[in-house]
Amino acid sequence: MRADRLVSLVLLLRRHGRLSAARLARELEVSTRTVLRDIDALSAAGVPVYAERGRHGGFALLPGFRTELTGLNHDEALALLVAGSQRGAQVFGLGSALASAMLKVVDALPESQRETAAGAARRLLVDPDSDLLERRVEAEEVPDAVVSEVRRAVFAGHRLRIRYAAVDQAPRWRTVDPIGLVTVRGQGYLLATRSGADRTYRLARVLAAEELDEPATRPDGVDLDRAWRDRGTRFRTGGDQVTVLVRVAPARRDELVATALAVHRGEPDLLEVSFQDARHAEWALWQLAADAEVLSPQWLRTALHDRAAAIADRYVTGRAAPSSR
Template sequence: MKSDRLLAILLLLQTRGRVPADELAAELEVSARTIYRDVEALSAAGVPVYAERGRHGGITLLPGYRTDVTGLTGDEARALFVLTAQGVHSALGLDSALVSALRKVMAALPAPHRPAAELTSRRILVDPDRWLPGPRRAVELDALHTAVFADRRLRLRYRHSGDRQLRTYTVDPYGLVSKAGVWYLVADRQRSPALFRADRIASATVLEEPVRRRDEVELADVWQTLRRRVEERPRDVHVTVRVHCSRLGMFTRIVGPLLTEAPGGDTADQDEGDWVTVRLAFSFLPGVSVLLQFGHWVEVLDPPEAIDELLHRLHEVTALYDAQRGAAPSPRAPGDTAPATCAGEPSSYEAEE
């Protein structure tokens, strides 16, 4: 709507000062000609806005002009009060600031929108943490936060997954990202994007050198590149398994990112009574060992190499505990078989979650 666009132009000019017409047009997804028409409309409405031509020109307001804009729609007011659970703001030391800011926004809202905004804050909660995430190391974000906002380089002592040795990196930070409750530092290392889990950073030192980010590259751009790199990692090992339906819900929650098709409906083979056939894809063969946690509730059908890999892992574990106990492994207890049907109450694991 034109009225929303005029308000957006006014807010952008108040925030940024002089803004080129092409930049406003790109941000609002309209043509530069439309921006100039909107500027004329604002001027006709009494707003002291004008265009400056030339190399350093742009759209600007008269110096000192400010306006208190409270023309939020009902949905915009409600959107501001969809709160996240404690964690993200706490890690940044901004809990009290968030409460204070929301109090001020509530006071500035048009009276008709206040009840809906207040009700939203009491009825909607976004919790970014996964179920049963397990224990986590304490994460110290102070140095990372300082470097990000002071535009300084960072020297990290970092431990990669599965690596006992600490490695030293000098990086140029773009910002911090909280992904499913886990904090990451997004940075350039030797002019290439790199991702560092905050809980694997042993130490971080803010350097005096100014940050050396690539021109016209923002945090969101680098994050999308890194996210695609993780999510689109080649997965060339295709494995077919059958899962007992009493464990299917738990199975899909744990290995969901590995599924190549959703189980159930038209995409799963349901001709085997209480078992469902599921297909997964792994980046490398040893990754199939994750299936061992499901015991006899999950059976690998294909390929033979995956079965051999599981047998190899089982033999390693059996040898370890046989040596520890000095005795042969105990046979499976009689009657330890899968239940006959899928009906009934969920397992205790599922109920706890």
């Protein structure tokens, strides 16, 4: 790990020229003290790093210094393979490896191409943090120790013990046979089998993980895209699904369709759609406010009426909320 960090430090200095210890610490995700120790180690190894004091000072390399530093380690190569979605690299715990790998790729370019490539890259933006309505797309936070252990078991083909917190259940340990990892809109999932049955686990709900020595029971090859589609089909056609007949304003039709699991009947302003469960149905229809009217089932009409009545009662004209002081 330290060798990789020293290489990254040299590449940062070569790319940016002079950088402060604080900036290097942020880029490498370490403390300033660690950066200073790394600078001493580089100097002792003969790398010509020098310090410039003053307000705009920092560390730099002697002009013209160059050495062969472009070899990618395993995690960096893996990060580049998932770099089509930088958010995916973050979800799988490969964010720092991706940053390090990209430094090495840029450094490997001929000098005549380096600035051209950097300029072109600044004109491309993939997976921004929010959409045009400023709705943020947040990648789920998964502890590095957890996702690293899960990732190792997936690649090594070993069984895995996970402490998993399912919805509305107390966390408990499970032993699974891992198949692969999937990221969708910033959320990571572990595809696995348990006692021979297909299981899908949300990485953000894995509280702890332990790779076991015993081999996982799984086929040698896998089509993750097909496996994900198959599980999605089973998810949409099972469980406590709710079917709703709803009249919707044409301008909001696509929004309703996007939140539903399936559309069974569609007319310009009348849809029959399925939702995952009662809570999902109530949430989706509430978002559309007066632009949608549930025609059936009656219990959902009642639930939305009661919610709206409670809000209306809260904002009755002339009634002020009690002061918190």
